[in-house]
Amino acid sequence: MAQNGGAPTYTLSEGCPVADPNTAQRVGSGPVKGLILLQDTQLIETLAHFSRERIPERTVHASAVGAWGEFQVTHDVSHLTSAKFLNGIGKKSKVLLRVSTVGPERGYPETVRDVRGWGMKIFTEEGNQDFVFNSIPVFFVRDPIKFPSVNRSHKRNPASNLPDSTMFWDFHNNNQEGIHALMQLFSNRGIPASIRHLNAYSGHTYKLTTDTGFVYIKIHFKTDQGIKNLSQAEANKLAGQNPSYHTADMRNAIENGDYPSWTMYFQVMKPEQAENYRWNIFDMTKVWPHANFPLQPVGKLTLNRNPENYFQDIEQAAFSPSTMVPGIAPTADPMFQARMFAYPDAARYRLGVNYQHLPCNAPVSEVYTPYQRDGKFRYKTNYGGDPNYVGASLKQVNFKGKVGANGFSPGGHEEWVGTVAGYASDVTNEDFVQAREMWKVLGRSNEQGDFVQNLVGHLGSALPQVQQETIKMFSKVDEGLGADIKKALSSNSYSLAIDSLPPFVNATSPVQTLRTSQRCT
Structure with missing residues (x-):
């Protein structure tokens, strides 16, 4: 903004002073005005920028x-x-x-x-x-x-665009290596x-x-x-x-x-x-x-x-x-x-x-990357006429860093030999050991009941067959835990409330709500 006696002067983005940001140019006079004019740069810039002032939201971690x-x-x-x-x-x-x-x-x-x-x-x-x-x-x-x-699986159903606990639990029932993370999430620290x-x-x-x-x-x-x-x-x-x-x-x-x-x-x-x-x-x-x-x-x-x-x-x-x-x-x-x-x-x-x-990302240390230049929103010098190719003899450059292929990770454990093969990790009993220890910790702090209620508050809106598989999964942590989840799901005193905030979501789909009478027994 241009300065005038200490007070800012309203301008266009290119710096031209504007008389009144509330007005738009129109044809005619009197109480009934004519058409808006495209020559009104202030109006066009205001509308065009408004349509573009949002950048893509993060797929995760948006809020x-x-x-x-x-x-x-x-x-x-x-x-x-x-x-x-x-x-x-x-x-x-x-x-x-x-x-x-x-x-x-x-x-x-x-x-x-x-x-x-x-x-x-x-x-x-x-x-x-x-x-x-x-x-x-x-x-x-x-x-x-x-x-x-x-x-x-933690987001909205792609068909209904509604939160879906069936998706959530179906994924985790079939990927049980995450049992310890689930124990953490549904504890009071969630x-x-x-x-x-x-x-x-x-x-x-x-x-x-x-x-x-x-x-x-x-x-x-x-x-x-x-x-x-x-x-x-x-x-x-x-x-x-x-x-x-x-x-x-x-x-x-x-x-x-x-x-x-x-x-x-x-x-x-x-x-x-x-x-x-x-x-x-x-x-x-x-x-x-x-x-x-x-x-x-x-x-x-x-x-x-x-x-x-x-x-x-x-x-x-x-x-x-x-x-x-x-x-x-x-x-x-x-x-x-x-x-x-x-x-x-x-x-x-x-x-x-x-x-x-961008200022929020720019390092405070000196930056010199002449092999990465041009592209949208490049400003400053763009490295002028410095060579943009490796091995140039036209400019003296120091190579004394400790990152990159020549010095990234000193020490051993970096020499890998093998053949290319498809790989997916298997779930074993070892994946439940730390979850069992956490269940004991929750017992010592009298939080096991809270954990069951927190979990059932979300699981209660899932399809019955998915509930059954989830009970089986938590029974591997502790048989009593599985029994407690089953009892809470089948209890007449338990009711699915749409305002009972489950993880990541704050609603249940109408289809799931109708099915809650079929809870696991």
Whole structure:
């Protein structure tokens, strides 16, 4: 906007001052005006921009809370990683955090029972470091070919466009490696009281590297405010009264100087331990028990600044597991490998090939990528006349980085030999071990009854044959649990309420509602 004596002057996008933004040019005079004129650039630009002011919504993680903050190192981990932002006690880095529900569209009530995605960008001197975590430590699948399907099954029926619990449970009945994630989702932690009161977990196994080797790690962000959750009834009430409750809670806390914080921890595993560990360490349906791999504190994340403009800072933010600085590296986790492609590909579709130039994504370190130029929304110099082909002798360029094919993952465990073959993981008894342990934990905290009611509140609208298979699945966790689910489903006191907010959704299809009288007995 042009400035005139300190007050902004309204202009067109090209800078031309406008007399009155409320008027449009028309032919004629008197009380009855004639036709609108196409020569009215102000009117045409206003209408045309309005039709284009929305970008594609994220397929998942569409609805989110976001804020700016900083990460500070509190403990020495220099023996584990060469990453500069993690070295030097007291060192601080700027952070952008976006925490989202997974299944619902934008505008859906934020108190829905759902996993929360944790997109975190740390702006470091070596480039951006992205962490794309979840609010539960495990995931529903471990094979990337199933990733689109698990998300589709948690969304709307493609025919009716209505939420469909039959789809949800039919998928999980036939992909039972996700039983531990289901136990997490339908526990009381499935609905956090606020974003300030939830944890975040890497799920994936990462590598930390130094010049002399590497270790495997899992990463945890533990809330310093303490875990707090909502009951289903509380969540339902807030969904009607204040559907943007989590956004308001975060914004008000920061505005009032009550800055939320989280402590970052590593679980560390040596390569020789990984070779003989009970579970495949690249299987994100499994956790590493803390008794075997205790939490080691690393640093503190603090959120201290609200977005200046939500679209500018949060909606255009893009996060990817592939965005890593030297000292942090991926592993052979197949879900990790697939997400490293899928996330930046989604950003290119939503925001354009030059999405990294947007202020919310642009690194604070110097960028020189002359082999990636042109494309929509390219601005600045576009590298002028610098060669855009490799091996050029016309310009001196330094090659001293530690990422890419020549230096990405020092150490072993990177030499793979084999034949190309189709692969799909099998479900075994090992997939139920950690779910059984969690059931015992829920018993010690007197939450088993809540778990059954939370689950039945969603399962109750599924088709009877799907209910039967779900009972069988949870009976593998504990026979008593299966019996409790069956009893709750067949109880006359149990009624399916459309306003009983199930995970990801807040309705049931009319067909399913009619069939609830056929509940499993």
